[in-house]
Structures are given as C-alpha cells and as structure tokens.
Amino acid sequence: MAEPRVAIAYDCLFPIDAGGGERVYRRMAELFSERGSAVDYVTRRGRDAGPDAGFDVVGVWSGDIADASGTRKMSSAVGFALAVFRHFVRHRREHDLVVVAALPVLNVFAVRFALLGTRTVVATDWLEIWTWRKWRAYSGALVGTVAFVLQSLGVHVGRIQTVNSGFTRDRLLRYRRRADPIVLGLVDLVGEGTDAAGESATPPFALFVGRHIPDKRLEALPPALAAARLAVPGLAAVVAGSGPETDAARRAAEAAGVADVVRFAGRVPDDELERLMGDAAVLVNPSAREGFGLVVAEAASHGTPSVVVAGEDNAAAELVVDGENGYVAASVAPDVLGAAIVRAVEGGEPLRRSTAAWFSRERLTRSLTGSVAELVERWRAVSSR
Secondary structure (H helix, E strand, O other), rough: OOOOEEEEEEOOOOOOOOOOOOOOOOOOOHHHHOOOOOOEEEOOOOOOOOOOOOOOEEEOOOOOEEEOOOOOOOOHHHHHHHHHHHHHHHHOOOOOOEEEEEOOOOHHHHHHHHEEEEEEEEEEEEOOOHHHHHHHHHHHHHHHHHHHHHHHHHHHOOOOEEEEHHHHHHHHHOOOOOOOEEEEOOHHHHOOOOOOOOOOOOOOOOEEEEEOOOHOOOHHHOOOOOHHHHHHHEEEEEOOOOOOOHHHHHHHHHHHOHHHHEEEEOOHHHHHHHHHHHHEEEEEEOOOOOOOOOHHHHHHOOOOEEEEEEEOOOHHHHHHOEEOOOOOOOOHHHHHHHHEEEEHOOOOOHHHHHHHHHHHHHHHOOOOHHHHHHHHHHHHHHOOO
C-alpha cells in the first residue's frame, strides 16, 4: 500500500509560532514527507514553512488566537474551526489521513463533520487533557464547563488517538476506556545532543526557558533562588523568554533580594540559547502545566539536569528521574524548590554525565520517527477493515 496523503490541522506553525506543540506538528509533517507522503499543513494565514520544508502550508484563517495574558480566545477557536470545516468540505476526498490537534477541541469536530461519508481516517492528537477544575480555572465557570464537556465528547472522535505522554494517555483512558492511543516519542525533536556532557559555567547559574505566562510560575524562581543561595552563595539565574508575567517575575526578584543576580535575557537567538543550555548548572522549570516538557530534553541533550515540580497537570515530571537527570520538587515553596536546585547543582559532573546518558538512551526509545511509522501502520490496519 502506498504512503497516505496526509493533512495536519493546527493553528500554529513552528518557527513562526514558538512552543512544544508547534515543533511536534512541524516535525511530524516533515517525517511524513520524508516517507513519501504528500502533506498539507492546514493552519492560519501568513505562515511559511520555508522553501525546503517538503510539505505545503495551507492558510485558512487570519487572526490572533490568544489574548494579552496568553489565554486562548473562544472567538478565535470558533473562527479557526469554521475555516477548517469549510476547507475539508471543499477537499474532502484529497487525503487518506488527517491528523488534527485537539487544542482547541473544536478542530476535532470540524474535521470529523467535514469528512463524514469519506474513507479518510481521522487521528486526533491530544497535547493535554484537562480536568473540569482546570478548565474552570483557565476559562471561567461557563466557558470552562462547556470546554470540558466538548473535550469529553471529543475523545470519542477519530479512529486513531495520539498523546504526548503516558500521563495524558491515562487521562484519555478515563473517558474512552477501550482506546489504544499512541504515545508519541518526542525526545529526538531536540537533535542528537553532545557526545559528552561539558562542564557548567563558573560561577554556576540556573536557567529558565519558556513563555512568561501564569502556568509557567516563573515568579516562583526568585524566592527559590534566594533559598538555594544559602547553600550555594554564588548561584545566579538567567531567564530566557518573555510574556505577560515578566514584570511580576522582576518584582519577585526584587522582593526576594536577588534582583542583582537574576538576568532577564528576553527572547534569545538559537545559538545563544544553545550556549545557555550547555553552560547552565541546572534548568529550572517550575511550571504547573506541561503536555510533555520538551525543554527538559533540550537541557539533557547538553548534559544539563532539570528541576521540575510535581503536579496533576505536569507531564514534564515523567521525564525526570531523581538523581539521574535532575530532581522533581514536591512544590514551588521556596525551601522545597530551592533544595531541589541545590541537589542538582551539587550533583556536579557525575549528574551531568548521567543526564547525558539518559538523553542518549531516551532519544532512541522515545522517537517521533518511530511514532510516525507506528501511526502509518495503524492507518493501514484501520483502512483495510
């Protein structure tokens, strides 16, 4: 059987849009293309994959998807979903497999209804699955409840489901017990890594990388740094990225008395980010919510251990093995998070070597290349029925 004609539906495209999900779908499109599939990437207008992408970008809608705080707007979700529906109605027999991001979940229904009556296989990809409480906190009581109900219905759409972590797989199975989702391997998204873990910079510094939005809990870093400096007096921090919570993080640094040792670097070029990843003594990711936690793998590719925080919505904690490639803090309380940072810094070269070894092993066993091959095989099996 020939390779499938594929469409991927998501409202963002890397590198114009930055984020873990954006990188996953971009690389997925490239891998399908490398296998010989014709691939359409259905997204917002004004996005260009570049001349050597190997897939076509199809813009169907224009607009901003989030407000100033980084929260997705319901009006944009509806607008994009309607545009996706119209597109697939017009092109309903041009694809064998459509991979649709379930963020936002309206996309799932748009694709499914547009393709009713065709043999096209719909694969729904779940970056995250939230509890009712999380939806209400994120979107308010009314919109959050509606979103939760739509999510609960959406998991029953599609003949194939994919997820980013075992954490999300377990969540999905709560709502669709007979599902058999593919857990995507994503560690190889960050490349091959270094041959050996290098030494961290002196004096040591902790690194934060990500958008400055409420879920990332960046404001927890300065007081934790202050607590860690009691054991490691020379420890500093570098904060990469930007967002609506930057000012709050600056105020937190002032309040904790560490403003002079926290450098807010803003968005940095890729080569500078690579240098920071390699020089950092530890990556600190106090996020409350991660669908995967790709930044942990990025740090590990340089031999840099990570500190993450346990939580019911944080799949990044799955990636960290205490004492092997970092530590999982029980909370963002300054003394608790600070103690985990100290353990990672004092782990020194032995911890950096074991972190590099972890990455070398995991990039082979958690490979997106292998996951795309599994997805194609699942499509073949479903299509032959």
